[in-house]
Amino acid sequence: MSEVRVRIAPSPSGNxxxxxxxxxxxxxxxxxxxxxxxxxxxxxxxxxxxxxxYVDNIFDSxxxxxxxWDEGPDxxxxxxxxxxxxxxxIYPKYIQELLDxxxxxxxxxxxxxLEAEKEEATANKKAYVxxxxxxxxxxxxxxxxxxxxxxxxxxxxVAKAQKAFHESSILKFDDLVKxxxxxxxxxxxxxxxxxxxxxxxxxxxxxxxxxxxxxTHVIRGEDHISNTYKxxxxxxxxxxxxxxxxxxxxxLAPDRSKLSKRHGATAxxxxxxxxxxxxxxxxxxxxxxxxxxxxxxxxPVDAIAADFRIGEISSSNSIFEYDKLxxxxxxxxxxxxxxxxxxxxxxxLTRYDLTELSDEQFTKMVEITREPLTLLSDxxxxxxxxxxxxxxxxxxxxxxxxxxxxxxxxxxxxxEKAQTWEWTEENLHNKLEEFRGTWKEQGIKPKATMWAxxxxxxxxxxxxxxxxxLEVLGKERTIHRAQKSCKVAK
Numbered sequence: 001m002s003e004v005r006v007r008i009a010p011s012p013s014g015n016x017x018x019x020x021x022x023x024x025x026x027x028x029x030x031x032x033x034x035x036x037x038x039x040x041x042x043x044x045x046x047x048x049x050x051x052x053x054y055v056d057n058i059f060d061s062x063x064x065x066x067x068x069w070d071e072g073p074d075x076x077x078x079x080x081x082x083x084x085x086x087x088x089x090i091y092p093k094y095i096q097e098l099l100d101x102x103x104x105x106x107x108x109x110x111x112x113x114l115e116a117e118k119e120e121a122t123a124n125k126k127a128y129v130x131x132x133x134x135x136x137x138x139x140x141x142x143x144x145x146x147x148x149x150x151x152x153x154x155x156x157x158v159a160k161a162q163k164a165f166h167e168s169s170i171l172k173f174d175d176l177v178k179x180x181x182x183x184x185x186x187x188x189x190x191x192x193x194x195x196x197x198x199x200x201x202x203x204x205x206x207x208x209x210x211x212x213x214x215x216t217h218v219i220r221g222e223d224h225i226s227n228t229y230k231x232x233x234x235x236x237x238x239x240x241x242x243x244x245x246x247x248x249x250x251x252l253a254p255d256r257s258k259l260s261k262r263h264g265a266t267a268x269x270x271x272x273x274x275x276x277x278x279x280x281x282x283x284x285x286x287x288x289x290x291x292x293x294x295x296x297x298x299x300p301v302d303a304i305a306a307d308f309r310i311g312e313i314s315s316s317n318s319i320f321e322y323d324k325l326x327x328x329x330x331x332x333x334x335x336x337x338x339x340x341x342x343x344x345x346x347x348x349l350t351r352y353d354l355t356e357l358s359d360e361q362f363t364k365m366v367e368i369t370r371e372p373l374t375l376l377s378d379x380x381x382x383x384x385x386x387x388x389x390x391x392x393x394x395x396x397x398x399x400x401x402x403x404x405x406x407x408x409x410x411x412x413x414x415x416e417k418a419q420t421w422e423w424t425e426e427n428l429h430n431k432l433e434e435f436r437g438t439w440k441e442q443g444i445k446p447k448a449t450m451w452a453x454x455x456x457x458x459x460x461x462x463x464x465x466x467x468x469x470l471e472v473l474g475k476e477r478t479i480h481r482a483q484k485s486c487k488v489a490k
Contacts, residue, residue: 004036012054015267016061032305040069040081061268103237106152129189154194176246211240222247275376280332288318326374368468385458407452456485
């Protein structure tokens with residue numbers, strides 16, 4: 001068996017979508033499972049929609065996900081991608097071969113003439129198929145049309161190719177994911193493979209590129225199934241080996257509609273910016289239509305690749321469950337080494353002056369706030385009370401906690417006693433236990449006691465571990481904030 005070679009070939013008309021990332025991942029996993037090669041090709045033949053910004057985003061997103069391609073033109077010692085726009089000199093050769101073999105012909109139809117054909121088909125309630133009116137033009141007729149200033153497009157002759165390689169008009173192929181698929185090629189119509197301006201169309205260029213790059217398996221979204229029939233015919237007409245095709249179901253939003261920005265992030269870069277770990281995103285995306293053999297969902301990409309079986313990918317659409325992704329991201333955050341996590345959180349703490357905290361205090365702050373984090377960006381709203389001399393009190397907390405008579409008694413007692421405490425973790429733990437016990441004897445529940453202190457020093461009733469919180473704040477700030485709450489009590 002020849003070396004397995006797969007590719008991801010995004011169009012740079014937008015940031016890398018999570019659906020394209022899933023396709024890239026499945027290609028990558030298939031290559032790694034079979035000791036093959038994973039190729040990146042940028043399909044930028046549509047100049048009007050192409051942007052270097054999007055090209056850069058594709059590169060950065062794939063690299064962030066760890067989906068590094070194996071080959072391409074050497075760029076400064078690194079593999080760059082293949083780029084269609086830099087391969088335009090290749091495509092005319094094979095156009096001429098198709099013309100010489102009779103599998104293609106020049107079409108001089110104007111846009112207005114083609115539109116008239118479509119309108120007629122619509123009026124007759126028929127699916128539009130090109131009339132083939134240019135198929136048998138004589139050399140004299142072609143010369144006359146050229147003299148009028150018309151430049152021909154090149155159309156592929158579907159019927160001739162189908163008849164040459166198949167017994168009937170039904171074209172079948174065995175899909176790696178969906179099983180046998182078929183289509184009556186009479187419904188396709190002769191399609192343009194090169195525009196009148198000399199630019200190759202997608203269905204033509206992709207065949208030439210896949211053939212020359214020796215791509216053995218084409219794994220892509222099911223929205224390409226209709227293109228596959230056209231591409232198979234071109235492969236056959238040029239005598240190229242036809243690759244195996246596998247078409248993945250679509251990714252849908254939780255409401256079963258097309259996944260869009262109204263549901264949340266859709267581009268890989270958006271997920272990264274919001275604080276999703278790329279390891280978690282890769283792990284989650286791998287489970288969209290596929291399941292590991294051992295049932296263990298959380299595992300690194302190498303383990304997923306070793307277990308990957310393309311024949312077991314579901315042929316159905318997959319639901320993008322943001323809640324499950326957040327759960328998985330939370331799990332990965334918990335697994336991060338502390339030093340790594342600290343560095344990854346810093347971009348989300350720019351509104352705070354981190355120089356207020358020593359490295360030891362910063363470490364402690366992260367230790368006591370990491371547990372509920374589902375996104376790295378959650379840290380922004382989780383830690384404001386660790387900074388500054390004073391703290392902002394939530395109005396509801398002020399009314400329902402700090403203004404209570406029992407809270408004022410607790411706080412006044414806390415301010416008095418805390419001034420004598422040694423401010424170490426072990427001692428704070430013991431002193432708080434002792435303090436709660438004292439007030440419990442007076443009929444005030446420990447929860448109410450701690451709520452009063454927490455509300456005074458953090459402005460909230462929920463948050464980080466109390467001992468750790470006081471340890472980071474330090475003795476002076478803790479007592480200062482508690483005293484301020486005593487002053488504003490009713």
